[in-house]
Amino acid sequence: MTIGEGTTGAVHVVQNYKNVKIHGISKGTVEKVIANILPSNFKLDIDLILSSLKLEADYDFNGQILVIPIVGKGNCTVNLSNVKAKLVLTGKSFEKKGKTYIDIQKAVMSLKPEKVHFDFANLFNGDQRLGAEMNKLLNDNSEVVFEDVGSGYEASLAIVVQNMCNLIYHKVPFGDLFPL
Structure with a gap:
């Protein structure tokens, strides 16, 4: 996962992440859903609260x-x-072996956290004092930092959700998921 430089100027770092694990999406609370779930025009608009x-x-x-x-x-x-x-989530239907399935073609996510906490180990090649100070600086300014780079996190998480949905929607026919 790569998150590019920020958009407002606070962050000029291309962030490269590997072995990414994301926790907490499945424990979210759905606040509102607006659904258009026809095979020819599939759209889900979901508002969630994620405690963590x-x-x-x-x-x-x-x-x-x-x-x-x-x-x-x-x-x-x-x-x-x-x-x-x-x-x-927006998608279109496709046919496979005489059945209709959905392909999520686009996912867009926005995140508005109340609080963000960053913890980067081994900053400045393991210099404990400099690393602790940079983590403190990031966390003291987390609102500004996340505002600048948040769109990268949003785009990356949207891709993860899109892929997860397609793992299901490409295997389970539309009529089984959404009986009309």
């Missing part, structure tokens, strides 16, 4: 955050708390 959304990964980046150089490679955790999320 946690990303664990191996990271690698080199750049600048809030005008301060940052370099590191190691383990990280990004915790988002009390997240208002919106997910929009």
Whole structure:
């Protein structure tokens, strides 16, 4: 997973993540659903509350955050708390062996967390003092940092959800999932 530089200027780091684990999506509470679930025109618009959304990964980046150089490679955790999320899935039907299935062609997600906590281990090649200070700086300015790079997290999570949905929707016929 790669998250590009921020859009407003606070973060000038291309963030590369590997071995990404995402926790908390399945424990979300659905607040509202607007559904158009016809095979010819499939759209789900879902508002969720996620009490905790946690990303664990191996990271690698080199750049600048809030005008301060940052370099590191190691383990990280990004915790988002009390997240208002919106997910929009759009798709089209396709036929396979005489049955109709859905292909989610586009997923869009927005995340509005109440709080974000970053923890990057091994910043500055393991310099404990500099690493602790950078993590403190990130967390003290987490609202600004996440506002800048949040769209990258949203796009990456949308792709994950889209792929998860297609794993199901490509195997279970439309009529079995959504009996009319």
